[in-house]
Amino acid sequence: MNQEEATLIDENVDVMAEQVEAAVRATPGVTGLYAAGTAVARAIGAGARGLGVRRDDAPLVVVRRSAGETRVDIAVEVGLAYGAAATTRAVHLAVRDLLTAQGVGDAHITVAVVHVTEPAPA
Template identity: 45%
Template sequence: MTGQTELAAAIDAVVRATPGVDNLYRSGSLISNLVGAGAAALGVRGQDEPLVGVVAAEDGLRVEASVGVDFAVSAPVTLAAVRAAIATLLAERGERVASITLTVVYVHSREAS
């Protein structure tokens, strides 16, 4: 596992552990996700790769995550908790952060659970 892949896996874990987060989804556009799914099916990319995007830029790391949140909790409160968890993890590792982009892609209803 490369350093960046290991870091993405660690971020993946703290996001999933955040109260209110029901699931994590691969970040990116529909096209990039389709290409990624095809690559995984061909064995070019592992299906167990972290779903969080981490890119090193000149001004620091850019982190992107797409989350599913529980119907019974506030999405803004959940996103604030996810952002804080990611920022804390990166600070503990001495990483400079350029941006943390979070998207709610699905709100899980009670019926879906």
């Protein structure tokens, strides 16, 4: 793979991450989105944003494509009334449908619930 092909793949992954993030945010029950990935990956991302190498508004979801495999990592906050299980299933389905529509058939999608919000008392 030459440099031009590598750049095109990186740009496609960035666009895909933005689309996945929009689909996740639109899913009922999702009340917030957090930076996904390992602690090391999040630290590297924060450093890259600090150095101006990565946009501050870069997607919080992680999409990786290599060797014909696509992996998506998502970390969400869910509303207590919706339930974590139902919300993660809905997120997984929304992302799977989006990727399938884009021709990405068999992706490994991980959805982690990192926070559950409870409505403020009235």
